[in-house]
Amino acid sequence: MTVLRSEWLKIHSVRSYRLAIAVAFGGILLGLGLAQMAAEMYESASPAQQARASLAELEEVVLMVPQLSLGILGVLVMTSEYTTGLIRTSLTVVPRRWPMLAGKAAVVGVIGLVTGPAVVFGTHVTCRWVIGDRFSGLYQTAFADKLPLLVALSLTVPAFALLGLGMGAILRSAAGAIALLVGLLYVIPMIVDKFPSPWSEWLGSVMFGALPRQISGDLTTPGVYGTSLPPPVAAGLLACYAVLPVLAGAWLLRRRDA
Amino acid sequence: MVRCGEATPCRTLNRVIELKYLTKRYGATLAVDDLSFTVRPGRVTGFLGPNGAGKSTTMRLILGLAAPTSGEVLVNGRRYASFPRPMREVGALLDANAVHVGRSAYNHLLCLARTNGIGPRRVTAVLHHVGLSDVARKNVGGFSLGMKQRLGIAAALLGDPGVLIFDEPVNGLDPDGIRWIRDLMRSLAAQGRTILLSSHLMSEMALTADSIVMLGRGKLVAEATIEELTARYPSLEDAYLALTASSVQYGAGGPGR
Numbered sequence A: 001m002t003v004l005r006s007e008w009l010k011i012h013s014v015r016s017y018r019l020a021i022a023v024a025f026g027g028i029l030l031g032l033g034l035a036q037m038a039a040e041m042y043e044s045a046s047p048a049q050q051a052r053a054s055l056a057e058l059e060e061v062v063l064m065v066p067q068l069s070l071g072i073l074g075v076l077v078m079t080s081e082y083t084t085g086l087i088r089t090s091l092t093v094v095p096r097r098w099p100m101l102a103g104k105a106a107v108v109g110v111i112g113l114v115t116g117p118a119v120v121f122g123t124h125v126t127c128r129w130v131i132g133d134r135f136s137g138l139y140q141t142a143f144a145d146k147l148p149l150l151v152a153l154s155l156t157v158p159a160f161a162l163l164g165l166g167m168g169a170i171l172r173s174a175a176g177a178i179a180l181l182v183g184l185l186y187v188i189p190m191i192v193d194k195f196p197s198p199w200s201e202w203l204g205s206v207m208f209g210a211l212p213r214q215i216s217g218d219l220t221t222p223g224v225y226g227t228s229l230p231p232p233v234a235a236g237l238l239a240c241y242a243v244l245p246v247l248a249g250a251w252l253l254r255r256r257d258a
Numbered sequence B: 001m002v003r004c005g006e007a008t009p010c011r012t013l014n015r016v017i018e019l020k021y022l023t024k025r026y027g028a029t030l031a032v033d034d035l036s037f038t039v040r041p042g043r044v045t046g047f048l049g050p051n052g053a054g055k056s057t058t059m060r061l062i063l064g065l066a067a068p069t070s071g072e073v074l075v076n077g078r079r080y081a082s083f084p085r086p087m088r089e090v091g092a093l094l095d096a097n098a099v100h101v102g103r104s105a106y107n108h109l110l111c112l113a114r115t116n117g118i119g120p121r122r123v124t125a126v127l128h129h130v131g132l133s134d135v136a137r138k139n140v141g142g143f144s145l146g147m148k149q150r151l152g153i154a155a156a157l158l159g160d161p162g163v164l165i166f167d168e169p170v171n172g173l174d175p176d177g178i179r180w181i182r183d184l185m186r187s188l189a190a191q192g193r194t195i196l197l198s199s200h201l202m203s204e205m206a207l208t209a210d211s212i213v214m215l216g217r218g219k220l221v222a223e224a225t226i227e228e229l230t231a232r233y234p235s236l237e238d239a240y241l242a243l244t245a246s247s248v249q250y251g252a253g254g255p256g257r
């Protein structure tokens, strides 16, 4: 508990960390901007074009903002301990070591758990309001029908933030951990998509970005990702993405000299 | 163990650091080589040795930051990692530059204090004690080396510990700062605390320390009081140069000088 309060203060007391959290919330503004652009384009199109017009779900588009900013926050919260040299002081005052990482995980996880739903649901409400009945009523479906997807999208934010923390704990270097994080989110899915047939579908299903749609069972716009996992398996895999790197980081933290 | 308030120094029965056959190997180098000595309370123990002799490594081993290859080190009779509230037992300054430049001095100390259940009042008190009250809310990125040394000492004092470890705290300090550290070390020792202090400044160490532990290439070269050394040699510096002559690794003229 005392360690938790310390780790919260560590994040709260540094402006660049507060900025990363603010940027994550900025995803709602991006959603508003995109929704307004889409609505204007729709209005200036002919009725025939309007009938055929489609729109990607903006919650999913906007999601990369909180994902990346909190993922990078997760990385930096751990790697800055090493770049500043503070790690030695931090481990001297918490010699069992794992409580420090657990404290960071709790704080980063909670920040993600607040930010993720705020951005996803905030964007959803904004889109309902701005898009209205345009795009064949994309944003007029019953809220309850959309709820599973919105919840699943929200949960990827804390998961990604924890993934960043775990990568930071394992690699101890911000450059390496951020590169791996971005690679995992954007580069590897594109490579996997080019794999021969059964492989691309199977690997495409276990990619991080493929999980929210498989968790919710809302597979309307599959994109580059596969869709072969049942919801409970996809949910379990998302938890693995979040938890396993942190556990590996904790194990290494206890073993390695500081 | 006796627990007491923040104002009075703790009266623990066994404020000692005991090294027993301590060895730390990094690849081919033996940073600490079969080292045994005891640091006792009520005096300042100077920790001397050429660059790379293993002083900082020994301190990291004492604090459980590095795991010994063999042997063990006990603080107050226990392994450091076994203390639930280590700041109340041991305070350490290893590297004054190890701070987050974007955090204020007050918040830096409060982050450390909270892990050991120490409150903000104590943080304010130690900031006052080291003379940083006026800059408590300023980011440490703007601090001079001397101010960072003071901040590091404040961190070490937070838990009012009976054992204190300082790695080159006078490095880069002006004469005022050096004098301040000397007086602080002497008063902490006079309160009955155990002080382990490393430095390369021999004349300063001669004024500050009561006894000396000297290392060369990870091995114990000498363990004596200042009086014993200055009785046998013209000065502490002469004692140091004579005793470490065979173990200087990075001196002018190269190894094996």
Ligand SMILES: Nc1ncnc2c1ncn2[C@@H]1O[C@H](COP(=O)(O)OP(=O)(O)OP(=O)(O)O)[C@@H](O)[C@H]1O
Residues within 6 Å of the ligand: B026, B029, B030, B031, B049, B050, B051, B052, B053, B054, B055, B056, B057, B058
């Ligand atoms: N993490 C490490 N990995 C590999 N070698 C190390 C590590 N830490 C220390 N060493 C080696 O151990 C030896 C002792 O280093 P240490 O820093 O303890 O010396 P020191 O007495 O503190 O020197 P100085 O007076 O320069 O501070 C050196 O040869 C150093 O290169």
Ligand SMILES: [Mg+2]
Residues within 6 Å of the ligand: B055, B056, B057, B167
């Ligand atoms: Mg050193």
